[in-house]
Amino acid sequence: MTLLSSMLSHRWECQILRLHLRCLVDAFVFLDKNKDGHVNKNELVEAINETSTGERSSGRIAMKRFEEMDWDKNGMVNFKEFLFAITQWVGIEDDDSDGDEGGEEEE
Ligand SMILES: [Ca+2]
Numbered sequence: 001m002t003l004l005s006s007m008l009s010h011r012w013e014c015q016i017l018r019l020h021l022r023c024l025v026d027a028f029v030f031l032d033k034n035k036d037g038h039v040n041k042n043e044l045v046e047a048i049n050e051t052s053t054g055e056r057s058s059g060r061i062a063m064k065r066f067e068e069m070d071w072d073k074n075g076m077v078n079f080k081e082f083l084f085a086i087t088q089w090v091g092i093e094d095d096d097s098d099g100d101e102g103g104e105e106e107e
C-alpha cells in the first residue's frame with residue numbers, strides 16, 4: 001500500500017516534470033525562430049515583440065535575462081543554458097537551504 005502510493009506519487013512527479021519540460025521545450029522552440037538550436041538576441045527581441053504590447057522596458061528586461069542565460073557569453077543561448085537559467089529563476093534546485101556549504105562551482 002505504501003509502496004503503491006509512493007509509486008503513484010513518483011509517477012505524478014514525473015508527469016509534472018514532463019509537463020514542465022514540455023513547456024520549457026515549447027518556450028525554447030518559440031524563441032528559436034530559425035530552429036538552429038540557439039536563441040540569439042535578435043530572436044529574443046522578436047519573440048518579445050510578438051508577446052508584449054510594445055512596451056519598451058520589456059525589451060530591456062529581455063536583454064538582461066539574455067545576459068543571465070548566456071553563461072559562456074557567446075551571444076547565443078542553447079537549450080542547456082536556457083534550462084539552467086529557468087531552474088535558477090524558478091528555484092527548483094535548493095531553495096533557501098541555509099548554511100553556506102554549497103559553494104562548489106564546476107568549470
Ligand atoms: Ca536560432
Ligand SMILES: [Ca+2]
Nearest residue numbers: 070072074076
Ligand atoms: Ca551561450
